[in-house]
Amino acid sequence: MKRVKLKPYVVPLLSTFLVLGLFISTLFMQTTEPIDFNMQYVTDIILGNKIPVINETRKIINPYINSTVTIGRTFYNYKGSEEEQTKSITKYEDTYMQNTGVDYTCEEVFDVLAILDGEVISVTNDETVGNVVKIQHDNDYVSVYQSLSEVNVKKGDKVSQGYLIGKSGTNKMDESLKNHLHFELYIKNKMVNPTDYLDKKLNNKQEQE
Numbered sequence: 001m002k003r004v005k006l007k008p009y010v011v012p013l014l015s016t017f018l019v020l021g022l023f024i025s026t027l028f029m030q031t032t033e034p035i036d037f038n039m040q041y042v043t044d045i046i047l048g049n050k051i052p053v054i055n056e057t058r059k060i061i062n063p064y065i066n067s068t069v070t071i072g073r074t075f076y077n078y079k080g081s082e083e084e085q086t087k088s089i090t091k092y093e094d095t096y097m098q099n100t101g102v103d104y105t106c107e108e109v110f111d112v113l114a115i116l117d118g119e120v121i122s123v124t125n126d127e128t129v130g131n132v133v134k135i136q137h138d139n140d141y142v143s144v145y146q147s148l149s150e151v152n153v154k155k156g157d158k159v160s161q162g163y164l165i166g167k168s169g170t171n172k173m174d175e176s177l178k179n180h181l182h183f184e185l186y187i188k189n190k191m192v193n194p195t196d197y198l199d200k201k202l203n204n205k206q207e208q209e
Helices: 010-029 042-048 082-086 204-208
Strands: 057-060 070-073 089-092 095-098 102-105 111-113 118-126 130-136 141-151 164-168 180-187 190-192 200-203
Touching: 118 141, 130 164
Parallel strands: none
Antiparallel strands: 057 200, 070 102, 089 095, 102 180, 111 164, 118 130, 130 141, 141 164, 141 180, 180 190
């Protein structure tokens, strides 16, 4: 029998194929670890859960921006001192009355602004107190702007915080104050001292109290 003599490069080539074949077979024989479909991924945690906003705050602005405006008459506080109560008494036709809001005075007519977003629920004209605008806000807040010389809104208007609703003026009730704005604030139908809320930050918890 005639022996076949292999070329020198054939043996290394065959060895390479053999090793490669064994390596591939080993990979296929290994057991693949099952995928856990119940695994929580970072995107699931971030996008799947809504984190509630806690202590979200907002600031109620003053009903004016004129820096020369001052308080001419304060809100009547039943728990206040005798001196404080005296400064919050108004007299009309020989009758003394407790002030139900805050009176802002200024020598010049000034712009009157909405303290918060809201809806105008009434615009009236009264012979004694002048033009009056009432605005309903969220959380049962109602703001009242009285003694206006001009009114720029009507019932049903939606206004944003800082919206120009009118201008200060005079009325028969508070003639001694001359040009002024009489401002009242109600929360859940209860009259409150506006200075306890204006230009201060409130959170949701405080508003519900």
